[in-house]
Amino acid sequence: MAFASKPTGDLTYDLVDSSGSHAKMQLHFPVATLVAAVFTAADALTPLIQAITGCTVLSFSATYASADSAPAAPLAGSRIEDKGRFIFRLANTLTTKLEVPGILDTTLLASGAIDVENADVTAFLAAVIDSPSIFKGVDASDITAIKSAYQAFRRSTKNMLPSGRDAFGGA
């Protein structure tokens, strides 16, 4: 596993026109640029975009990404629809959810719950919860503890279907 940063980050504006249709506009910036500098530049560009379009800028977002250009092969038979659903308690008494695609059967109990005493599961939970963790609830509340963890399946979307679907073995 060797992740490498893309050379640029992506700044994406979300625009809406008078009919309610949305569209996106994208610019790129060197990946070493700090978020604050990107937001300052994006803020400066926003009124200029609105001046030459009939659209309203709803939002913008800056994305920094890393990719593994030579990933290891997934385990045979693995499916992303087979999720490990982890529900965490937040400091403000609400909950938040993380779903791990392709949860290993070896982490499951007979009941379908995830074995939170499994060493690998414990390590995952520690990475999410333990202070100082950057991971939060959607309202930025701290994640304090695991509440429940279980296997869950979801319907396959078109993108989730296997690439090889031909009944006669073709692609």
Next chain:
Amino acid sequence: MRGTIEPGTAQDVALDKLQDLSGAISAISSCIPVRLAVTYSKFFLPLTAPENEGSVSKVGTFIWETEEPEVFAVTALPGFLTSLLETDGPFSGVNIDTTQEDVSAFIEAVLDGIWSDPFAVDLSTLASAYLREES
């Protein structure tokens, strides 16, 4: 797989933490993480109403020369106002009037800003600008 991070977390810290987490995920998943990303968003409220003329299908297309010869970058701006197109010459109604005040301000801001092509090569000048209609 998607989660939320603490506001204000620097991007290099966030990407490092995500990479750490991807190791923990790999140990309990039969799948392989191939990409991780962190996104910072800003929303504008209250919103102003879009102009009636604007339609996202009218795309202002700006072709930029970069500091690398023969390498160009493209910015596609949805909802471009047709009132800002050239009105004279063979490309009237197609080419964007780059002398118009608001258009030139946009071009200047892009060229003078932090923006680059997808490979982090700086933009150097505007090569072409025209309207494209998307169906």
